[in-house]
Amino acid sequence: MRVRTAGRRAADLPLDLTDDNSLERLSALAAAELGPLRVVINTAGLLHDGALQPEKRLSQVRRQALERSFAINAFGPLLLAQAIEAALPRDRPVHFASLSARVGSIGDNRLGGWYAYRAAKAAQNQLLRTLAIEWQRRLPLACVTLLHPGTAATPLSAPFSGTLAPSALFTPARSASHLLDVLEGQSAASSGAFLAWDGQPVPW
Template structure:
């Protein structure tokens, strides 16, 4: 199923630049009937379109995730897109040296980038249509590729994204046994012009800094071209498969 034929989609992380861009891009599709917008403060997105159903959720609280999922009927969605994630905040920044690593940063990034997508998938997978080529997509990152790591550093972020890549693989196997038409994939959005990337844009090559709308559009196009043959794998914004 491609995004031009999807009718109902849930997007998690709508408070972020890419999550909101996914919502807007989906609403441009004539087939879309409903977008469930999940985030801490999703209510303003309801002003975009009557097709948006805002659902408040704290992705670091499983009870909140479960409550949010109860707003969606089982066997109801064509796709779930988990676009939440964390690279840094006022207290945490990517480590350039081993000496800069801390237990607090490691726990926080694993919680947001790996545990949260796992628990969101746990509660939202049942909402996907069965035997209907539904899709579960989770934002990951190229830096989570172990074989592609040539620069070192960024220990907590790299490790948390490597972890979510393994979780995607595991979920693709289990959920694929229940529904062979289901596609579970990771998506790398490239470098997006947002608060997340703002401190690190100086070294981005010309033409490789995308607006949120660009990145979301690229990723929806990539997702359109994926099916159950590609499940369990990680793909970049340009369709390139990224090695584990």
């Protein structure tokens, strides 16, 4: 993905969440030039690409797919937080949000399937919930939020959204607008939440 910053210090640079060198470059730039960062939103995620497809049954589970999904969907957001942490101010409210997915909910898993994606999103939720607790001590004005964007019409959802009613499929702009509204209602006191596009909590 590309990292885009708005405001006084605009930047647009490539970032591969699975590449430590790429994260280090971001880290150096964030500390030297981009900060203080007040709102950071991770929109990266992976459900499928050529070789990686969501599993329908156990026999389709592959080690490489599990590792790839975890690298992007679970480890990526946490390592992104690590890379930009030095650019977050201690004395002003900060939002760090990351796109999760309702299918990452363990309590709400009724359909099964999609082993790698579900598990990696659940792992992201745990990792960022843990980060929220650490930042309550070290960055007391920071708010960490996990967001379910609804089903949005993107390349990620395209193979699976054909049966949905048009009203159930958001444009990316609508989904983003809902999520920004949700974040506006969040503060350090509610850090560590897993919320859907309508502001409702999603079960862990």
